[in-house]
Amino acid sequence: MDTESKKPYLSVVLPTLNEEQTIASCIHKIQKVFSDLGISGEIIVSDSSADGTAGIARSLGAILVHPEKTGYGNAYIAGLAKTRGDLIAIGDADDTYDFLELPKLLKRMEETGADLVFGSRLKGAIKPGAMPWLHQYIGNPLLTRMLNLLFHTHISDAHSGFRLIHRNALERLPLTTGGMEFASEMFIEAARRGMKIEEVPISYSPRVAPSNLRSFTDGWRHIRFMLLYRPIPFLAIPGFLFTAVGILVMIILYFRGGVETAHLHSFVVGSFALIGGLQLLFTGIHIKVYSTIHGYSRQDTLFRQLITYHNLEYELVAGIMLILAGLVIGGSIIWNWVAMQFGELTQVVDAILAMTLFIAGLEVVFSAIFLSVMLLNADSGGD
16 A cells, blocks of 8 residues: 555545455455556545444555445545545445456546546346346336436446546536435536546446345435436426326317217326326426525526516416316306206316316416425525
8 A cells, every 4th residue: 555645546435334244355456456557546445334344444454434424425425535546446345346347447547538437237247146137127227228318428337336537527526415326426417517438347246245225215316316407307398298288188178079978088188187297397397496406407597587486476376367267167067066956967077177277276376385485595586
């Protein structure tokens, strides 16, 4: 290992949580890479273990860091803050990644001038038992495709934990998430800033100790994090399309007539599309506002104008008008029903229309109120 007075060329950060069975193997492999390549390096172990991991790592010359908070992202944030190298590699300390393959990442960065290099498990060799089939064939490919689609990248394994990043690039990334979302955050922030991202095939081995991963929970956290950055294409645009289709279907069928006898089911589907689409649309807008306020999304001029307090007042008025329209139509149906001495209800289409207008109006009103509350202390709204 290098002395403190000399700046290392390569820093390697290992987050650890009870990895006493594998930490020594990982450190020995990294030290062998330093020796074989003739480069100076440092190994930083960001440890939250309750076993002997810290003692083993310290005895082998690693620099120990103890994060104030537990969590995958918190471990990396604490470890990365202590790095001094021009290049920084990260990888799990469970020996699933073969650190003897680190030269592959270094070579790709040198050849391509990349800012960030991933080790791709899906393009490499996944050994039997190393990755559950749900992760290998559904989870990781699906999440990676979503990231590629939303951020215009072409990576095969965006959630690989084996990565190499240049210090200049790392210093430009505002990495803050404390959980598993950290893996997505690094990728997303690099893509947003137009950094050059490359990958190389790597091998992936089974864990020795039990895994700390929780498939559904961790997958949902990655999706939720993506929503923060791209809620408009992810939610708002599909919501708008569903709403438009629902309105169109209901209008055409209503004025064509004969809905009760021939197109009642289609009319109901149109109502569902309108109500569900509005909810999806407003959810996308709400997340966009939250994301903008908290710095996850850029604030464009058009969006800023749409969510001024004056426009939110118009939204509130529009919602109230929809509610009143639904109440008027519904009231007339009830009046006729009473006049018929509570006989058979024949105005089914008008009843569906009244319900749809009333629910849509409530969605619009609640959306306006919720956005106004979010914008109370934000600079993105008008007075």
